[in-house]
Amino acid sequence: MEKLSERLSPEHNKTECRRSVNAVRDALYVLGGKWKLPILVVLEYGPQRFTEVQRQIEGITPKLLSKELKELEMNGFVTRRVQPTTPVLIEYELTEYATSLQGIFAALRDWGIQHQARVRSL
Amino acid sequence: MEKLSERLSPEHNKTECRRSVNAVRDALYVLGGKWKLPILVVLEYGPQRFTEVQRQIEGITPKLLSKELKELEMNGFVTRRVQPTTPVLIEYELTEYATSLQGIFAALRDWGIQHQARVRSL
DNA sequence: GATAGCAGTTTCCTTAAGGATAGCGCTATC
DNA sequence: GATAGCGCTATCCTTAAGGAAACTGCTATC
Numbered sequence: 001m002e003k004l005s006e007r008l009s010p011e012h013n014k015t016e017c018r019r020s021v022n023a024v025r026d027a028l029y030v031l032g033g034k035w036k037l038p039i040l041v042v043l044e045y046g047p048q049r050f051t052e053v054q055r056q057i058e059g060i061t062p063k064l065l066s067k068e069l070k071e072l073e074m075n076g077f078v079t080r081r082v083q084p085t086t087p088v089l090i091e092y093e094l095t096e097y098a099t100s101l102q103g104i105f106a107a108l109r110d111w112g113i114q115h116q117a118r119v120r121s122l
Numbered sequence: 123m124e125k126l127s128e129r130l131s132p133e134h135n136k137t138e139c140r141r142s143v144n145a146v147r148d149a150l151y152v153l154g155g156k157w158k159l160p161i162l163v164v165l166e167y168g169p170q171r172f173t174e175v176q177r178q179i180e181g182i183t184p185k186l187l188s189k190e191l192k193e194l195e196m197n198g199f200v201t202r203r204v205q206p207t208t209p210v211l212i213e214y215e216l217t218e219y220a221t222s223l224q225g226i227f228a229a230l231r232d233w234g235i236q237h238q239a240r241v242r243s244l
Numbered sequence: 245g246a247t248a249g250c251a252g253t254t255t256c257c258t259t260a261a262g263g264a265t266a267g268c269g270c271t272a273t274c
Numbered sequence: 275g276a277t278a279g280c281g282c283t284a285t286c287c288t289t290a291a292g293g294a295a296a297c298t299g300c301t302a303t304c
Contacts, residue, residue, distance in 0.1 A: 155291085155292095156291085156292070181293095183292085183293060183294075183295095185292085185293080185294090186291095186292065186293075189292095208301075209300065209301045209302075210300090210301095
């Protein structure tokens with residue numbers, strides 16, 4: 001049987017390993033925050049205004065919604081579009097780049113489902 | 123061009139979607155905590171004792187190491203083995219189940235590396 | 245007997261994350 | 275002119291996460 005240490009992660013070069021750890025940490029970081037996921041999910045249904053998003057996410061306060069939207073915007077997942085009508089209409093929508101998260105969502109989802117099943121069976 | 127909302131996540135059934143969100147949340151949760159990742163990485167090099175792990179992770183305090191190890195153990199990623207020698211030798215090692223994280227680490231790492239490059243290029 | 249290492253635990257403190265509530269400038273509607 | 279909705283921001287407070295330092299019971303070594 002091969003060693004566990006050779007299966008969990010293939011790179012055993014130290015700088016490569018550190019680079020990987022940083023990358024994983026960064027990826028986890030951009031999804032950190034209590035409401036990032038729900039917001040992304042709500043925005044999958046199309047562009048929406050601030051209060052629309054707020055109403056769909058039970059329990060979120062405007063302060064936190066604002067903060068999380070800004071962070072999502074900074075990371076390039078969301079754009080804030082201002083329609084120059086009167087009164088102005090502001091819409092948040094997912095960017096093309098947000099789709100790059102698909103792979104990690106799928107991986108996290110599959111693992112999570114499997115883990116839930118495992119936890120229940122113990 | 124297909125809609126963004128149809129690409130980020132395939133399920134648009136509400137209960138399926140909620141289930142996925144919960145699974146992703148759970149997966150993110152078990153990796154949450156400042157030191158989980160470094161600890162898992164250190165243990166990839168083989169079973170190690172408390173102070174060995176501590177010495178390899180610069181900045182970690184025994185309190186946090188103890189806490190994180192307990193959580194990793196509860197989630198089934200790590201086992202605490204007590205060798206009944208005198209004095210007792212206690213070793214922490216990765217379980218077989220820890221290798222199930224391989225897929226999400228790979229996904230997070232790849233996305234993270236790509237994201238770092240993107241951030242630098244802006 | 246004194247010192248040091250192991251495997252932690254305990255206490256106290258700081259920082260960060262998150263929540264409740266109120267309010268602001270704007271416009272539209274009654 | 276009063277009320278309500280939009281898109282927030284500001285203030286205050288609570289909870290949670292994390293860190294520093296000391297200490298414990300054990301054994302081994304000098």
